[in-house]
Amino acid sequence: MTCGGLVAVVLGMFAPTPSVAIECGNNRSHNVFMGTKTVADQLLFMDKAVKSGTIFLTASGDVSSGKLPKNISYIEVIDGNTDGKGGCAYLANGGVGKNNASFHLKSQRGGGYNFTVRLYGKLQ
Numbered sequence: 001m002t003c004g005g006l007v008a009v010v011l012g013m014f015a016p017t018p019s020v021a022i023e024c025g026n027n028r029s030h031n032v033f034m035g036t037k038t039v040a041d042q043l044l045f046m047d048k049a050v051k052s053g054t055i056f057l058t059a060s061g062d063v064s065s066g067k068l069p070k071n072i073s074y075i076e077v078i079d080g081n082t083d084g085k086g087g088c089a090y091l092a093n094g095g096v097g098k099n100n101a102s103f104h105l106k107s108q109r110g111g112g113y114n115f116t117v118r119l120y121g122k123l124q
Contacts, residue, residue, distance in 0.1 A: 030079040030086045035096035037074035041120040044068045049105055050080075053112035062092070063117050064102040070121040071099050080114030087113030 045065040053059055075096060079086035087107040094100035107113040 029082045029084075030088055032077045032089055033075070034091075035072065035074040035120075037076075037120055038122075040122050041073055042123045043118060044070060044072065044121045044123075045101075045117070045119040047117050048115070049117065050114045051105075051107065051112050053107055053110055055110055058109050059087075059107040059112050061105050061113075062102060063105065063115075065094070065100050065119055068099045068119065068121065070123055072096050072101055072119050072121050074120040075101060076118045076120075077103065078116045078118075080116065081111075085111050087111070087115065089115055089117075 045068060047063050047065075049061055049063050051059040051061055072094070073096060075091075077089045079089075081087070085108060087105055090104040090106070091101065092104045093102040101117075101119055103115075103117060105113055105115055
């Protein structure tokens with residue numbers, strides 16, 4: 001094994017794993033909802049992430065809110081592909097109770113993804 005190959009294996013072993021993942025393939029839409037949304041909550045962040053697919057490959061990308069003015073109380077990640085061919089969203093950092101959230105998005109093999117990420121919190 002070359003030195004570069006050994007480094008790749010070691011880095012792969014210690015790479016951080018996502019804390020939350022949508023279970024892919026169990027339903028036609030891969031939506032995720034975390035926390036509790038109340039009438040006092042307001043939209044803190046929204047991003048629409050769309051990526052085309054490539055035959056035999058998975059598409060991936062990241063969405064990050066950056067630092068928000070208030071803590072997050074509710075997260076929704078909506079899969080725009082409702083035919084079962086959407087992707088998966090993994091909460092990589094932050095989340096409910098924090099003032100930031102980052103998601104790693106990944107398509108199914110050969111497909112693309114179409115997610116809308118919304119983060120809510122109280123702006124008191």
